[in-house]
Amino acid sequence: MLNSLFLDFRRRVPRGHQRLMLLCLFSISVLLLWPSPQRQAQSGMGVMPLLLGIGLQHAPQQLDALPLNQFSSWIGDKLQTDPVEDPFIKIYNISAGDSLSRIFSRYNLGYQTVQQVMAADESLLALDVLRPGNKLTLQLDDAGQLQSMELYIHAGKKVLYQRVAEDEFAYQELLDEGVWQKDILVGDVFGSFYVSAQRAGLNDADIYNINQLFKDRLNFARDIQAGAQFQVLRSENYVGEETTGQSRIEAIRILNRRQVLTAFMHDDGQYYDANGDSLERAFSRVPLANQARVSSNFNPRRLHPITKRISPHNGTDFPLPIGTPILAPADGVVTRIENHPFAGKYIEIQHFGNYKTRYLHLSRFNVQRGQRVTRGQRIALSGNTGRSTGPHLHYELHINNRPVNPMTAHIPLARPVPAESKSAFAARVKQLTAQMDQQTLLAKQQSNTEESAAD
Ligand SMILES: [Zn+2]
Missing domain, CATH: 3.10.450.350 (Nuclear Transport Factor 2; Chain: A,)
Incomplete structure (x- = not known):
């Protein structure tokens, strides 16, 4: 039928x-x-x-x-x-x-x-x-x-x-979205931290994030001692049997001489040390020296001004005179410098953790691909390149690879764990620390057994 x-x-x-x-x-x-x-x-x-x-x-x-x-x-x-x-x-x-x-x-x-x-x-x-x-x-x-x-x-x-x-x-x-599978990776530092972390199973992105987490507290090239221990609780993303290549650090401890460095991801997605102090570097709300007027808001169902079709507007538009300086809203690495027939000259910056920003329709680049930038650094001048209705900056913020409203999204403000979730955070720190210590103990026992078997 x-x-x-x-x-x-x-x-x-x-x-x-x-x-x-x-x-x-x-x-x-x-x-x-x-x-x-x-x-x-x-x-x-x-x-x-x-x-x-x-x-x-x-x-x-x-x-x-x-x-x-x-x-x-x-x-x-x-x-x-x-x-x-x-x-x-x-x-x-x-x-x-x-x-x-x-x-x-x-x-x-x-x-x-x-x-x-x-x-x-x-x-x-x-x-x-x-x-x-x-x-x-x-x-x-x-x-x-x-x-x-x-x-x-x-x-x-x-x-x-x-x-x-x-x-x-x-x-x-x-x-x-698949599922996130947790794994505890432990090891001792012999040679560089990078090589030791790789040996324990961490990937380049994990190691970069660890470096970023502690960069104000530890110089990995100079201050880390041979024999220092590290414990990492990492989640890896799987769809079925296949890994998507995405991973995130949920907790880490580095036991270096008498110094213990800790970072725990809280339920707000941000990192704090075991005492609940923020490890995030603050984000600016807009990538400009001054607040600016918004001509078009983030809107997943916008009617496109030129094509007249429903087409998502994944960012916020600020009308600006051509040549207005664009400032990095947070530390990061420039991952794209491109010239697109419609997006125009644009830049993408990968920030610490899961934050990414994009700047479209620029007139001039002040940075290069691969360059590290710090918060407040001038990265470009605004313009009117690509398919654009007039001189403006189109600014996007992505969290976990999804575009979000840059004007309202939850951004790191470098404040301690909020009072209302302090006890839950402390309980989690205690539990994860015990789990990671347990894993270190197991790894030590295993390597001792292997050594005596080799004798
Ligand atoms: Zn726009």
């Missing part, structure tokens, strides 16, 4: 309309699957599809019907078809130095298609810097035109770009 309805639909409705109707149906099912925040918090995982772009304006408010896995199987059917069997699906593994236009020209897709996909990616900027190890899956139609493209970033993050009109694409993020 359903089958014959479907066949009937295919016979009667012209192909272009079919596509549009299917897309609408698809958009609605995505919204049906959108989990409520409560459920998200309860399960702590699950697929969280965000449909951004067309279709959102027809959204039913709250529905709770289809099973979550139906969504992933739709994508599965569409994109995971065996590429050998299907000549219209192309899978491309990204390697160093690749650009979207070079990859597209390989499949005879013109620069116009590159522009259309880049326009869809304007507010996400996921395609601007292609990372080795990521994967693109392209679906072409029988005329060789691009219909959709999936960017695989890691097991918990994919982006789907879908043709929604003759000359337009819309994007959709497919996110799976």
Whole structure:
């Protein structure tokens, strides 16, 4: 019965309309699957599809019907078809130095298609810097035109770009928060802290974060003594069996001579030492010397001023005369200096912990990629580059890789643990310290046994 309805639909409705109707149906099912925040918090995982772009304006408010896995199987059917069997699906593994236009020209897709996909990616900027190890899956139609493209970033993050009109694409993020698995890693310092930490199983990002946590209290190159102990409680993110490459330090102790350095992540996501004093460096609310007028607020459902479509506004706009100095709101490392056809000249800074900021439509860069910056340092001059309605700064703040409202988000203010959660924090410090000590003891016993076995 359903089958014959479907066949009937295919016979009667012209192909272009079919596509549009299917897309609408698809958009609605995505919204049906959108989990409520409560459920998200309860399960702590699950697929969280965000449909951004067309279709959102027809959204039913709250529905709770289809099973979550139906969504992933739709994508599965569409994109995971065996590429050998299907000549219209192309899978491309990204390697160093690749650009979207070079990859597209390989499949005879013109620069116009590159522009259309880049326009869809304007507010996400996921395609601007292609990372080795990521994967693109392209679906072409029988005329060789691009219909959709999936960017695989890691097991918990994919982006789907879908043709929604003759000359337009819309994007959709497919996110799976996965689960965080805890692990205690312990070791002694022999040689540099870096090498010793790596030997214990910590990755470069973990080691960088540890350095940042204690940089005001310890010079890792000079002051750390051979034989110093370290204990780290680390969480790693998994989707199924696969790690997404994301990890975070939940607690750390370094026992160096008579000095004990500690850091514990509290339930506000910020780090404090065992006494509850903040280890965060304060963040400025705006990246400017003075407060400025806001012309456009953070708004995930904004009507785009130029394209007139629903398109998220992932930042705050400050109208500024061209050449206004932009100041780093916190310490960090410059991770991107780019020139995008729509975002214009832009900078991205990775800050301590899970904070990241972006500055769009600049006229001039005052920093280079890879450079360390400190709070208040001039990083650029504002401008009007890219697709812009007038001279302004578009400022974004991301926490845990999600854009948040820079004007209202919870930012580190370098204050001690709030009074109301002080006792809970102290209890957690006690419990985790005991667990980490236990792990150190076990590791020592194990290495003693191994030594005596070797004798
Ligand atoms: Zn903006």
